[in-house]
Amino acid sequence: MTTSQAFTSAFHEHDPRWNAVDEYAFGHSHPSTRPNTEALRHALENSQAAGLPDISASAAQAKYMALLIRAQGITHALEVGTLGAYTAIWLASENPGLHLTTVEFNSEHVKVARANIEHAGLTDRIELIEGAGIDVLPRLLEEVQAGKRPKLGFTFIDADKPNNWNYFDLAVQMSAPQAWVVVDNVVRQGKIVDLENLDPRFYGAREAIEKAGKDPRVDSVVIQTVGEKNYDGALWAVVR
């Protein structure tokens, strides 16, 4: 059996306990009486109704990032890949002092995201920029360097995977010391260690992991996760 065949047979696993535990634990740690429940539910339902892919971060992952932002008192964050703004609404609604800039390439996604942000009452603190990350981030960097935009305390990279490293490098340049730079989906059910798989998304994950590990500007770690969004993981880096 080749490595690819061995991986393929394992990829269809989805342990029902992962969903059950997420449902149980999240239900207790974030009961539906919380003030942001309705806005988040609306964002998911509206995104689904508009035909957006069901690939946003899990509730648990999004809340975890929101709590990191809160614990560090971060006031400026960047997201690359807004999708329907589900994660953006999590980050901003859990952090009343946060200004979030979020970048989305797909104009249909932008329309849905704008409506969801408006419904959540967060238009004043979520700045949604339509465009390709690879065009928009260099402009943002120029503004940061010109002192027209504050440095970032947190970046969530969750967009076109082949550009992971480009976004990471630009985010680090825009970051304050001790800022987080997070890259989503770098585990992909373990497929990233199947070196025979030439899918550019997996290459983009490996490139981010390998280059971040060599980069003297950051310290990084990959955490594998299971849950309602299957088996995946993110790269977590802190700027020196």
Ligand code: DHB
């Ligand atoms: C995909 C993208 C994501 O950002 C994610 O969290 C899960 C899946 C995808 O493109 O398949």
Ligand code: MG
């Ligand atoms: Mg993702």
